[in-house]
Amino acid sequence: MSELVTGEAVALELRPAKLPSRALAVVIDLIVAFTVYIVVTMGIVASTASLDDAAAAAVAVATFVLVLVGVPIAVETLSHGRSLGKLACGLRVVRDDGGPIRFRHALVRGAVGVVEILMTLGVVACIASLVSERGRRLGDVFAGTLVVRERVPAGPARFVPPPPPWLVGRFAGLDLSGVPDGLWLAVRSYLTRMGQLDPQVGWAMAERLAGDLAACTGAPAPREVPPAAYLAAVVHERQSRDAQRAFGGGAVGVAPVGASPVGGPGPVYPGAGAPVGQPVRPAVAAAPPTLDVAPARPREDAGPGTGFVPPA
Incomplete structure (x- = not known):
């Protein structure tokens, strides 16, 4: 699996942000945060003038933690990785596999950022970004995140194809933790490029990825499901779960099942028309209806919208 997670998968799908743009985004965020901190501090000092020194110190510490640590964490969580500085510089914080971050990622980045950015004036963060291959600071390493560029030169869009309709929801009980x-990054990279690969090479890669995925989930891949279709179905299931956690509803942002993202016919998976190792049987045209067939009658106990049953 290590050979499949190559640099091209990161360079094409996740473009790491450079140190100057990240530093500019941090400076903008700090200017905004310290401006808000000064305004809030002046208001608190004016309203708590009657408190003793211990209470005033406790209020000052709470204000510092809330404004300079809590607010950035909340902003990154609610905006899915885009603070004001990152939005101005066209950057976003994502997970290592390209998915949106959640509260725990923002919490780890904010907690470590207090030490490597605020207490050391960004020296530790700059050194860590220069040493890291993808420009990650310590907060990104511990949180499993990456700062990427969003405003990049336009290129051919790559979509993760939807799974076959008969596989949607089949792996709802699979443990993906x-x-x-x-x-995940290797699977996404394969699915977006499987149409460009040699059929034999693509099949071997799909079998290898399906085996690695089955080993991590603890459930073997079904033998009757082609490996490429199995990978697409599991990725679709993970996207649906991420959308439910992020938006609290259905699979928001997941490509429609059975439809191509660009409006054309759906993707064709090798061997998806029949179980592996069996030939695909040609479709038999349906015979035209005869005149002596009784019309379909509605079910007597069916409510509105139930439909019809075949004639006797």
Whole structure:
């Protein structure tokens, strides 16, 4: 699996942000945060003038933690990785596999950022970004995140194709918590490029990825399901769960099932028309209806919208 998680998968799908743009975004965020902190502090000092020194010190510490630590964490969580400085510089914080961050990612980045940005004036963060291959500071390393560029030169759009309709919802009970982010990135990279690969090479890669995915989930891949279709179905299931956690509803932002993102016919998976190892039978045209067939009658106990049953 290590050979499949290559640099091209990161360079094409996740473009890491450079140190100057990240530093500019941090400076903008700090200017805004300290401006808000000064205004809030002046208001609190004016309203708590009658407190003793211990109470005033406690209020000052609470204000510092709330404004300079809590507010940035809340902003990154609610905006899915885009603070005011990152929005101005065209950056976003994402997970290692390209998915949106959640509260725990923002919490780890904010907690470590107090030490490597606020207390050391950004020296530790700059050194860590220069040493890291993808420009990650310590907060990104511990949180499993990456700052990427959003405003990049336009290129051919790559979509993760939807799974076959008969596989949607089949893996709803699968435990995906043990799948590492690197494997998700490799699967996404394969699905977006499987049409460009040699059929034999693509099949071998799909079998290898399906085996790694099955080993991480603890459930073997079904033998009757082609490996590429199995990968697409599991990725679709993970996207649906992420959308439900992020938006609290259905699978928001997931490509429609059975439809191509660009409006054309759906993707064709190798061997998806029949179980693996069996030939695909040609479709038989349906015979035209005869005149002596009784019309369909509604079910007597069916409510509105139930439909019809075949004639006797």
